[in-house]
Every structure is written in C-alpha cells, then in structure tokens.
Amino acid sequence: MVTLTINGRSVDAPKGTMLVDAAKAAGIEIPIFCYEPRLGPPVGACRMCLVEVEGMRGLQTACSTPVAPDMVVNTDNEVAKDAQDGVLELLLANHPLDCPVCDKGGECPLQDRTFRFGPGETRTLEPKVHFPKPLELSPLVALDRERCIACYRCVRFSQDVAEDAQLTFQERGDHTEIATFSGDPYEGRFTGNTIDLCPVGALTSSPYRFVSRPWDIKNTPSVCAGCSMGCNVEITERDNEVKRVTGRPDPNMAVEEGWICDRGRWGYPALRSADRIDSPVLVDSVGRRKVLLERAVAEAAGVLVNRDARVGILLGDPITVETGFLALELAQRVGAGPAMVARMGIPGTGLGPMRSLPGAQMDDIDQADVVLVIGGDPCTQQPVAELRVRKARRRGARVAVFGPRPSALDDSCEAMRTVPGHLMDAAGAIRDRLDGSQRAVVLWDEADLAAEPDAAALIAGLVQATPGARAIEMCADTSGPGLRALGIGTDADLLAATEAGEIDVIVTIAADPITGPSGDRWAQALVGVGTIVEMASHATAITGHADLVLPLLTPLEEEGVLVSMTGRAQRLRPGAREVPGAAAAWEILIGLTHRLGTPVPDRTPAQAFSRLAREHAPFAGLDYEVLGRDGAVITPPAQHDPDSARRDPQGEGLLVIACTPVFGDATAHRSDALASVVEPTRVGLSPAEADRLGVRTEARVRVATPHGEAVLPLEVDARLHEGAVYLFVGDPAQRAMRLLPLDRGPVRAVVGVAAREEVSA
Amino acid sequence: MPVLNSVFRHREFGDHLTSLVEYERAGGYLGLQGTLAMSPDDALYAFHRSGLRGRGGAGFPMGRKASFLPKDTGKPTYIVCNADESEPGTFKDREIIEHNPFQLIEGMTIAGYAVGCERAYIYIRGEYGVQGEVLAAAITEAREAGRLGPDALGPGRPFDITLYRGAGAYICGEETALLESLEGKRGQPRLKPPFPAVAGLYGCPTLINNVETLAALPPIMHRGPDWYAAMGNEKSPGTKLFSVSGHVLKPGNFEIVLGETTLRELIYDLAGGLREGREVKAVWPGGSSVPVIGRESLDVPLDYETLNGVGTFLGSGGCIVMDDSGCIVRASWRLAQFYRHESCGKCTPCREGTGWLAKILGRMVHGEGRGEEDIRMLESLFGRISGRTLCPLADGAVMPVQSALNLFRDEFVRVASEGSPRPEPMMETPVG
Amino acid sequence: MTTHELEEFLAPMRHEYADPRSLILPALRYAQGDAGWLDPQAMAAVAEATGFSQAYVESVASFYDRLYLEPVGRRVINVCVTLSCMLRGSDEIFEHLADYLGLDGEGTTDDGMFSLHKVQCIGACDRAPCLQIDAGQQIGPLEPADATCLVDDLREAAAPARYDR
Ligand SMILES: Cc1cc2nc3c(=O)[nH]c(=O)nc-3n(C[C@H](O)[C@H](O)[C@H](O)COP(=O)(O)O)c2cc1C
Ligand code: SF4
Numbered sequence A: 001m002v003t004l005t006i007n008g009r010s011v012d013a014p015k016g017t018m019l020v021d022a023a024k025a026a027g028i029e030i031p032i033f034c035y036e037p038r039l040g041p042p043v044g045a046c047r048m049c050l051v052e053v054e055g056m057r058g059l060q061t062a063c064s065t066p067v068a069p070d071m072v073v074n075t076d077n078e079v080a081k082d083a084q085d086g087v088l089e090l091l092l093a094n095h096p097l098d099c100p101v102c103d104k105g106g107e108c109p110l111q112d113r114t115f116r117f118g119p120g121e122t123r124t125l126e127p128k129v130h131f132p133k134p135l136e137l138s139p140l141v142a143l144d145r146e147r148c149i150a151c152y153r154c155v156r157f158s159q160d161v162a163e164d165a166q167l168t169f170q171e172r173g174d175h176t177e178i179a180t181f182s183g184d185p186y187e188g189r190f191t192g193n194t195i196d197l198c199p200v201g202a203l204t205s206s207p208y209r210f211v212s213r214p215w216d217i218k219n220t221p222s223v224c225a226g227c228s229m230g231c232n233v234e235i236t237e238r239d240n241e242v243k244r245v246t247g248r249p250d251p252n253m254a255v256e257e258g259w260i261c262d263r264g265r266w267g268y269p270a271l272r273s274a275d276r277i278d279s280p281v282l283v284d285s286v287g288r289r290k291v292l293l294e295r296a297v298a299e300a301a302g303v304l305v306n307r308d309a310r311v312g313i314l315l316g317d318p319i320t321v322e323t324g325f326l327a328l329e330l331a332q333r334v335g336a337g338p339a340m341v342a343r344m345g346i347p348g349t350g351l352g353p354m355r356s357l358p359g360a361q362m363d364d365i366d367q368a369d370v371v372l373v374i375g376g377d378p379c380t381q382q383p384v385a386e387l388r389v390r391k392a393r394r395r396g397a398r399v400a401v402f403g404p405r406p407s408a409l410d411d412s413c414e415a416m417r418t419v420p421g422h423l424m425d426a427a428g429a430i431r432d433r434l435d436g437s438q439r440a441v442v443l444w445d446e447a448d449l450a451a452e453p454d455a456a457a458l459i460a461g462l463v464q465a466t467p468g469a470r471a472i473e474m475c476a477d478t479s480g481p482g483l484r485a486l487g488i489g490t491d492a493d494l495l496a497a498t499e500a501g502e503i504d505v506i507v508t509i510a511a512d513p514i515t516g517p518s519g520d521r522w523a524q525a526l527v528g529v530g531t532i533v534e535m536a537s538h539a540t541a542i543t544g545h546a547d548l549v550l551p552l553l554t555p556l557e558e559e560g561v562l563v564s565m566t567g568r569a570q571r572l573r574p575g576a577r578e579v580p581g582a583a584a585a586w587e588i589l590i591g592l593t594h595r596l597g598t599p600v601p602d603r604t605p606a607q608a609f610s611r612l613a614r615e616h617a618p619f620a621g622l623d624y625e626v627l628g629r630d631g632a633v634i635t636p637p638a639q640h641d642p643d644s645a646r647r648d649p650q651g652e653g654l655l656v657i658a659c660t661p662v663f664g665d666a667t668a669h670r671s672d673a674l675a676s677v678v679e680p681t682r683v684g685l686s687p688a689e690a691d692r693l694g695v696r697t698e699a700r701v702r703v704a705t706p707h708g709e710a711v712l713p714l715e716v717d718a719r720l721h722e723g724a725v726y727l728f729v730g731d732p733a734q735r736a737m738r739l740l741p742l743d744r745g746p747v748r749a750v751v752g753v754a755a756r757e758e759v760s761a
Numbered sequence B: 001m002p003v004l005n006s007v008f009r010h011r012e013f014g015d016h017l018t019s020l021v022e023y024e025r026a027g028g029y030l031g032l033q034g035t036l037a038m039s040p041d042d043a044l045y046a047f048h049r050s051g052l053r054g055r056g057g058a059g060f061p062m063g064r065k066a067s068f069l070p071k072d073t074g075k076p077t078y079i080v081c082n083a084d085e086s087e088p089g090t091f092k093d094r095e096i097i098e099h100n101p102f103q104l105i106e107g108m109t110i111a112g113y114a115v116g117c118e119r120a121y122i123y124i125r126g127e128y129g130v131q132g133e134v135l136a137a138a139i140t141e142a143r144e145a146g147r148l149g150p151d152a153l154g155p156g157r158p159f160d161i162t163l164y165r166g167a168g169a170y171i172c173g174e175e176t177a178l179l180e181s182l183e184g185k186r187g188q189p190r191l192k193p194p195f196p197a198v199a200g201l202y203g204c205p206t207l208i209n210n211v212e213t214l215a216a217l218p219p220i221m222h223r224g225p226d227w228y229a230a231m232g233n234e235k236s237p238g239t240k241l242f243s244v245s246g247h248v249l250k251p252g253n254f255e256i257v258l259g260e261t262t263l264r265e266l267i268y269d270l271a272g273g274l275r276e277g278r279e280v281k282a283v284w285p286g287g288s289s290v291p292v293i294g295r296e297s298l299d300v301p302l303d304y305e306t307l308n309g310v311g312t313f314l315g316s317g318g319c320i321v322m323d324d325s326g327c328i329v330r331a332s333w334r335l336a337q338f339y340r341h342e343s344c345g346k347c348t349p350c351r352e353g354t355g356w357l358a359k360i361l362g363r364m365v366h367g368e369g370r371g372e373e374d375i376r377m378l379e380s381l382f383g384r385i386s387g388r389t390l391c392p393l394a395d396g397a398v399m400p401v402q403s404a405l406n407l408f409r410d411e412f413v414r415v416a417s418e419g420s421p422r423p424e425p426m427m428e429t430p431v432g
Numbered sequence C: 001m002t003t004h005e006l007e008e009f010l011a012p013m014r015h016e017y018a019d020p021r022s023l024i025l026p027a028l029r030y031a032q033g034d035a036g037w038l039d040p041q042a043m044a045a046v047a048e049a050t051g052f053s054q055a056y057v058e059s060v061a062s063f064y065d066r067l068y069l070e071p072v073g074r075r076v077i078n079v080c081v082t083l084s085c086m087l088r089g090s091d092e093i094f095e096h097l098a099d100y101l102g103l104d105g106e107g108t109t110d111d112g113m114f115s116l117h118k119v120q121c122i123g124a125c126d127r128a129p130c131l132q133i134d135a136g137q138q139i140g141p142l143e144p145a146d147a148t149c150l151v152d153d154l155r156e157a158a159a160p161a162r163y164d165r
C-alpha cells in the first residue's frame, strides 16, 4: 500500500495503481475518455485526466501516472480545472453538438463531462472539420465520424481485445477517422462492444438507431441465456419491448468483463419474430383455437390430474433452475404417480473424472500460466470465452488449442488439430504443456469429451496430477449445469418409455425434441402419446401436434437463476414483458400445482430458489440476496462413473463432427438484426473428401446417419480434417441436429451427392 | 567566427567525400580505430567528456544519454539515427548525408562499439529520396569493404546498419514516434516513461541520436574529447551547424563554434546579410518550433544557454530570418498551418488546438479578424494547447505564435482588424 | 504488383527486423513504386506478404503524406509552401504552376500527367523557393519561368520505371 494525498485527503492505494483509480476508490472523480484498463495499458491520448502532481513539471495524466508514496495530487484546483475545461473545449471544437438528434444524447460521457467539468459554452466560430455523412460500418454498427473524439477505444478493442484487426484509424491529425479496409463491413463476433465503449455518439447500434431516448427507457441488469458463458448484460426496455441489450456498465469481472458477443447483443428482435407464440392454443373436439391463459392452465391441470395419466416432463434449453425445481415438484403431484422428468442434453457418463477436477472461474484465466482448450470451439460456442483466452496469450501465457475443429484461435495460439474421434492423441502434447505449470486452466468441451470417455479419463488424470491446475467445462447447453445440479437426468429413459407406449401425457417446457438429436425417433414416439402439452415461447416442430400450447416468456423477459459453465448461479431479471398473454414457466408450474390441489408454498422465483437451495446440496446456503450483483458459485454435484471405455461410433461412413455455433441457433435465426451474420446449416468437408465425392462448395449433399438423413449445402474448407464430415448446425428448421444420437455421442454418416429432385426440393 | 578545425571532414577536405577511399584519405576511420583500442566504457566516457550535446533539437548531452542504456538485459541493444530532418528551416543533416555519409556511418559504428549494439538503423525522411540513395550506396560500400558487417568491430564482432525510409510525416522525427514508425506502426508518440534508452525499438534498450550528433563522434574520438570540449564554452562545447534561410542573400549551412559567433554575425557575415535597405524583423533561430526573437536580440552569441536567456532555443539550428518586408501574422499563420498538418492526432489539445490556431490566424490574415477579441482568443488558447500533450509538437506549435504575439502585439491587433495583404516575396536568387 | 514480387523484395531484409511489422512500410513504398499510388489490391498484397490485416496496412499507409491512397498523376510536383519558401515566393510559384497546368489549386491534370501538391518543408530552405518532383532532388531557387520550363521538360521525359515518391 502506498499513501498519498489527493485534494488534501490522505488516500491509500496498492502499489502500481494509477491515479485515476486511486482517486476513484476514494470517491474523487477524475474525468477520462481514453482510459479503459480492460483494453490494455493506458494510451494517454485524450488528455482529459490531467491533474497537478506537486513537484512534477507540468500536468500529469492521471490515467498513466502510478501512485507514489507521499505524492500530493490536486484534481480540482485552478490549474487542474483549467486543464479539464480546456480539453473539453477543444474536444467540442470540431464536434457537431447535435445532441438532440444523437442516440447517445442523455447517456453520453462527453455530454456529462462537459456539463460537470466543462466550459459551459463554446467559443468556436471556425468552420468544423467535415466528414461525409454517417456510414454503416456494418449492418449492425453505424459510424458518425464528426462525433468521434479519437479516444482509441474502439480501435483498441478491435486490435487488442477481439484481435480482429479490422477497425483502425486512418489519416492523421484532425482528419483522423475510424475506418475499415476500403470501407469493407466491420465483421466479427464482438463488434457491438465498440458501441458500448464509445464515449460519444460516434458508434451506434443500427437496430437501435432513433429507437428511444434515455429518459424514456428503463435498464435492467440480467444475464444472457445465449450460451453457457452466462455473460452479464443490461436490458433496455421501452413500451414493454426490449429495445436493446448491452454489456453491463459495471461488468462482472469474473465472467464476461463487460464484453458480450453480437449474438447476445442483437438476439432480442427474436422476441418479436413471426413465430412467437402470443396466445395459448387449445386443440380439442371443437377444433384448434386460442384461449385465455387461465383456461389453458385449467385444461392442462385437467389432463394431469387424471389418475391414470402416466406423465413425462421434458425440459429443453434454456430453463431456469426454479423452473427445473418446480417441474420436479409438479412431477410429484400428477396422475398415476410421479412423472418422469428429463432434460434434453448430454448424459455425460464418463465425464466424472473431468467434473471432479477443481473448477476455475473465467478470471482465473487472467492469472494462468498455461491455458489449454480441449475440444469444442469457444470462439463459436461460448464466444466471450475466446476474449479471455486471447488476453491470456497477449499476457504471455502459453495457450494451446486441441481438437478436430478449426478455430479462430488457431492463428495466434499453438493449435493442434487432432484426428476426429481421437482427442486421446493430444494427451502427450497436453502433458508437455502442463508439465511445470503453476496455475494452468483447462477449458474442455462437454460434448467432445462425453463422446470420448477414454480421452476424458486420461486427460483428467493429467490435469489432476498437475499442481495448481483447474478446469472449466464448456457446456453444450445453457441450462445443463443448473439442471444437473438438481439431479435431473437426460431423456433416454423418457424416450424409451414413450416409445413403449408407457407415457400418456408429455409436457414439454422450452423443448423441441423433434428438432433435437434423434428427432425422428421422438417424432415417431410422440405419435402414440395421448396428450401433448407444450410450453414454448416460439413455435416448434411439435407445436402443430400439441393438444395444448402455453406461451412462455423468454429469458430476456423472465426471472430466475441460470448456472453458468463455471458453476456461477446468476439472476435473470425481466427486461420487459413483450407478450401479455404469455407467462414464465415458473408461473405456470406454480399455477398447475394450485389447480392440482396441492400447491407449492412458493409465490415467486425467489421463494422457489430459497427452497430449492435448502433441498439441493449444490445450492446450499444460497438465496437471491446472497447471489447479489455478481452471482455465486455452486458446488457441483459429485459424479462417479468409473466406466471410461472407448465408445465406438454408430453407423458407417465418415465420423460426424457436430459444430453448434451460437450464431446459428434458433434465436439468431429469428432475429432480423442478425440476418447478416447468421450461420446457415451446412456440411463441411475437407478438399480431399470433397474430391472423393466429386462435389464442390455450394453443391448439396445427402448426409445419412442411423438416426436420419438430410440434404444440406456443402462447404469445402481446407482447414477441415479428412475422414470426417462436419455438421454445422444452424437454422433449426433444417433439423440437422436430429442426425445425431440422442446422447449426441459418436456417429458416422454416409455422405453422397444429393439427387436432382432432392436439390430442387 | 569561421571554424578552423571543422568537425565535418567534407568541410575541411574538399566538400564531397562520397566514396570510402576519399573519406579514408581525409582521415576517416581513424576515430573508430582509436575507439576500438579502448574499452567500451572508456569510449562512453570519452563521449561524456567531449560535452557533445544532441543536435536534433533538445540538446541533451549525448554521453549521458548513452550511459542510460542498461547493460546485460539479455536483449539486443539498438542504435537509431534520426535522419528525419523535417523541422522547417533545418537542412543540415541533408548536407552531412549528401556530402559526407561515411562520417555518419563511422560515428554510428563508434557508438555501436561503445553501447554494445550489433544492428543500427538510420530513419531517413521519405522526402529525402536522393539523399537516401547516397546513404544506401555508402552503406553498401562500407559493407563491401568490411567496415560494416560481421567483422566491423574486429574479427567476429558484427555491426551493421539498416536504412529505413519514412514516407512523409514530421512527427516521425519525435523519437518515440520514430520508433513506432520503424516498428511498422502509425508514427505516433508513445507515453513516456519508459524512455527509449530502457525500452525503445521492439522494447529493447535503444540509443537515438540525430545525424549531426553521431557524425561528430569520429573527429571527437580521433582528436580526443578534450579537443572538442576546448571549443565553445563549458555548457555548449564544440561546433554546430546552422541552417540559415529566409530573407538572407546567401542561405546555407554554416558551422560555427558555439558561443563564439553572434546571431548578427551568422546572418550578416556568413549568410550574406539582407537586401539593400532591409532590416531584420524576426528570427526563428533554432527551427520553426522555437520562440521568435527580434532585431534587439541579434547580438547574442549562439549557444544553448545564451539563447535560452533571450527567451528562445537553439533547437535544431534551423535559423529562419524574416526582414521588415514580412508580415509576422502571415508568417505565424503559415507555421500554424504546418503544425496543423503535422499533428499526429493523438492528443486532443494538439489535434484540435493546432487547427484552431491556424483557422484564427488565417481569418486574421484574410481580413476576417475580430480585432482584440481574436487576440484574446489566441492568448487563451496557447495555454490550453501547450504543456498538456504527450509530445512537444504542440508546444512547438504554440511557441512561435505566442512569442510573435508578445513581440509584435500591435501588428497582430492591426491585422486582426485590417487583414494583411500578401507582401512582395523576396525573389532575389541567392548569392554564391 | 503481385504478392510474390513483394515477397521476393522483402525476403533479403526480413532478418534485419526483430518484428515483421517493420516490413510494412518498405513494402508499401515498394508497392507504390509500380503505379505511383496504392490501390486496394496493392495494399492487399502488402497485407498478405507481411502477414498483417488489410485494415491495419491501410491505417499505416494513410498516416504518411507520401503514400497515396488515391490515384495521382504520372509525376507529382511538390511545391514547398512552408515559411522559408513562402518568404521567397513559393505561393507565387505554386499559383503560377497551377495556372500553367490549368488547375484550380492542388489536384491532378485531366490528362493524368501531373499532380500538383503543396507540401511542407522538404529540407531545402537554402534553395527556396523550391519544389520536388516525386522524391527527386529538391530543385530551387525557382523563378516562375523556371517552373514552367521544368514542367515542359517533364512532359517530354519518360515516366520512371518505378516511382519513388
Ligand atoms: C515534433 C518533433 C520533431 C522532431 N524532429 C526531429 C528530427 O527531425 N530530427 C532529429 O534529429 N530530432 C528530432 N526531434 C528530436 C527527437 O525527438 C530527439 O530528441 C532527437 O532525435 C535526439 O537526438 P539528439 O539527442 O542527438 O538530438 C523532434 C522532436 C519533436 C518533438
Ligand atoms: S488521454 Fe490520457 S490522459 Fe487522458 S484519459 Fe486519456 S489517457 Fe488519460
């Protein structure tokens, strides 16, 4: 600790702290623009933070001057004030001062600082530097160069955080402008963060342009349910609509550090997509018709109460733990004995050893000396994780990526492309990297390692044997960790029972089994089910078959807790309630218990959570209060499964490597904002495999596994392995997922050229 | 007055020493020979004893700077020669490069030996295309003769020079911007500390010196630091090249012993004086970035301290002279335009302030001034621009204008209300 | 200008720099040598040959006055207008040349033969007023008549095989 004096007050700060931060901790605000430690070392460009340090010549930038013992600093005396005043005056000299028509107006640091620290009026009558009209940097980000104050933030984000090297400064002096190469669109998975970073209205969100003014909106902190990362976000609401999703202004440093991916940011228009279910639907002898929610719940209760009804409850993704818990409660109260409750997901038999490893949080990666990514591809599945990994590499940590998929990390990190189905081959290299490490963090992919329990056991052994090494599971589903902690298993038994005609009523919650793995089997099995009750926010493949459809709110609209892949339980808070006729799953479930005559004691998710925390050990000691701002890490349930036998792929042909980019998920497809970046469903082959088949990119190929077949467009990519077919799962309407086994385990596919009629179909 | 023992061999021995043979015949490489006979530390000490100060503008003692370089860091040590020479009014490095490139090469080799450097760079401004060719040829010739390359400092002791060409940006003369440019980045100054001596090129210890500074080393090491230190005065020893331009009849470079020649002598005796009937009105004695001085300061002897005493700097020695036919506001405007054009754009005060100054002065010159109000505006802007930026370019933009306003306030006030018609330029062909 | 040519040009100097980023500026200068300016293809070639993004390469290129991102004439006439040259008539030289070339200030002649630019001090104030054709020798002191002759001579002269600007 260093003791110094700021504005006459004695202040303590850790050695190395910059003056701005030391002052901030003491409640003294020094205005800044370019300073943003998340972007790397200070650049000292804007000169907004000039302060007087007694004994030092001239003024110092508080953002780049570390504290020193006995330093005497003045941030509010005559000199410092004149400096702040002067910088603001000069910043405004070429600024268009178009606040009334600027999207940032009302929440603009330049405006705020001018108000608090500025000159009050402008003296310029000189003509300003003019740039051509505002332009679209991409379909998502708009740039108004006249408002830019050249603070470097967006450029540093692109160059030094996302490392996409696309946004740059061009020209120099007062002609400096933000640009991409020859006006190409700014493409990337994280482009929207530049909007959050921009301290003026130079970079704005195109979908949010002119949508609302800051005084018309309400901002709610919540969590993104797009993937298992659990990034903290802020939801902007106006007129009961979600108008915007941004990174949280006070980031959760242990999770996303304030960065979110573009899928998380611009997925919200999906709330208003054409297939949103806006009203309950009842199908009976009278026909198919819309009913009120009350009636629908009553109907559902009527079915469930039937003493003979054998009930199955199938949970999809994403689902809050409260919903999972209340589903278990409901199961105890229905028909002919407890209902079967199952989640769509990976059983994970064989992952016991990996899951028993000491867990890490995302910010542990900042301290790691070795970072290994084994299987999967965080860049596309848990995008924001990529940014932490890149940061570790920049810091000098040894970063290595293993697995069968090409990854955006390959260019800058050590990459070992393993033969599909043989993650085992990486063991030697993994051992080498871990050898001698002090604080390794291993990110491993749930789906890939579940498919190879032998590799999982071996790698777990290596990590276990490395002192200080910890692991993060890259979970395939947003709800997986939470539902697993409640002891909810996957759906193999439920499907078998359904096929065997042992299920009379199926209740699905945010689940679309026909589109999911082994979807054809599910479709077949559901034919024999007497009553299908679907709870869903958007139409699915079973909506047309359901006897009763109950409209759900989405995670942006509901309350509850999600558990992230690092085991962090975090609160969703409703940002808006777009569909008046819809309800949260927890509300419906509580309602059902009431109708069934055995009501649960809970009225709110908070109460349900407190109760589940008492009943389920992993959540012991938690309630909403304890979760607080940044959530709390749960204790994962122990998992013992000594069986680590190698799993042989089913079927014949090429091994299927499933790729599930979040930019291809259902929400991405429903959001019109994301149209320019959405990932289509497609098949990837190496050039050699494509040659063998005699097909080229854009051809359509037929892929057949024991679970079904599909005709899909082909993409030939030299970065893909021979001996495998990469199945990029995009648009759910294509139902590519159903080609996989129910447990998403290893499978082979016969790939062939599609027949002419299939192509035109 | 004129230098008897010129530091620059071409000035003593026939103007053009562009081949290695000629250079060696004129005593070239005796300095290196002497240096190699001593230890690197002794060589460093010799630099120090000579009292040689940096000739790029700041005048920092060269030996002191070289001694800041940490040793045994496990990283390479680099030398970078600053041949960006873009300060308006300055063209002395051009002369050394064009007429005597080997003296620079030898000087860098000597410095390389002293600081333990194996690879050095010369960063030459892009506009010096022809001069770059001369240097490139000289480097090749030196390499072919073994003066550069694997055995340049003795068997198995390598030293080599890479010529790096800029592409037009004054700011790349600022040392950290130069390093950025040399590293393949936009030439924008870095935050200091760390200073280049500790973390310079590629983050390694780096010695950066001006062409004239480095080229002074061979005679210093040949004739001894005491010989050099004996010239001039205690704080400003040695000789300095002054580039004189503007309203003088014989513009050019002149080497003077510091402290012995007055500004008047430089202008009238060396640079041919002014046109009939004209008098000195304003002089920017050290390049365009220093405060302007008037006729009353003509009798100061030229050295660092004395010039500071009259409120200006010796700078790079680019002495621009304006006679009483010139308009001080127009001249200030022209300089302000230069700085506006050259601001890298990183710091707010400089990026926005230099443009603002240029606009106000431009309005005044064109008869659109607002009298005293513009003067007050200018005065309030100076302090908002200078002393508040990463690098001294902004200070350099303010000083000539601020000093001009102080010195010629009445003229500023007049132009601010009446404008300034373009004067007849001096069209005389220079003498000689 | 192919990537391959650029790579061949860069190959012998790679070992001189600890970071390949340093190759960008030499590569840009070389790439400009062909057409006299940097079209997007030339910049893309530089990006590929050096291993940096196109946006980055363009960002570096746009910083420097003598790298042209827009087409310029076969020869670029750079008239210095900084103080020393101004005092000796550079504005008059510039205006005279613009007149002679039929230009309204800075710009490129319709036939694509010349670009006329005002530039900042080119380090030849002893030759004021002076100008420079591309990055050639600084020429001066000039009378307006000299400047016209110069242009006439240039018109006759063959374009250089490679430009150095
Ligand atoms: C804006 C600016 C431009 C400069 N231009 C040059 C230059 O062209 N040549 C030069 O040698 N030094 C120049 N300098 C000074 C250098 O930063 C540095 O001090 C010098 O190269 C050190 O060498 P020296 O100690 O031998 O003088 C410039 C400084 C600034 C702030
Ligand atoms: S310019 Fe500086 S001084 Fe300012 S906030 Fe930015 S970095 Fe700080």
Ligand code: FES
Residues within 6 Å of the ligand: B088, B089, B090, C080, C081, C082, C083, C084, C085, C086, C120, C121, C122, C123, C124, C125, C126, C128, C130
């Ligand atoms: S002012 Fe023109 S060459 Fe220097």
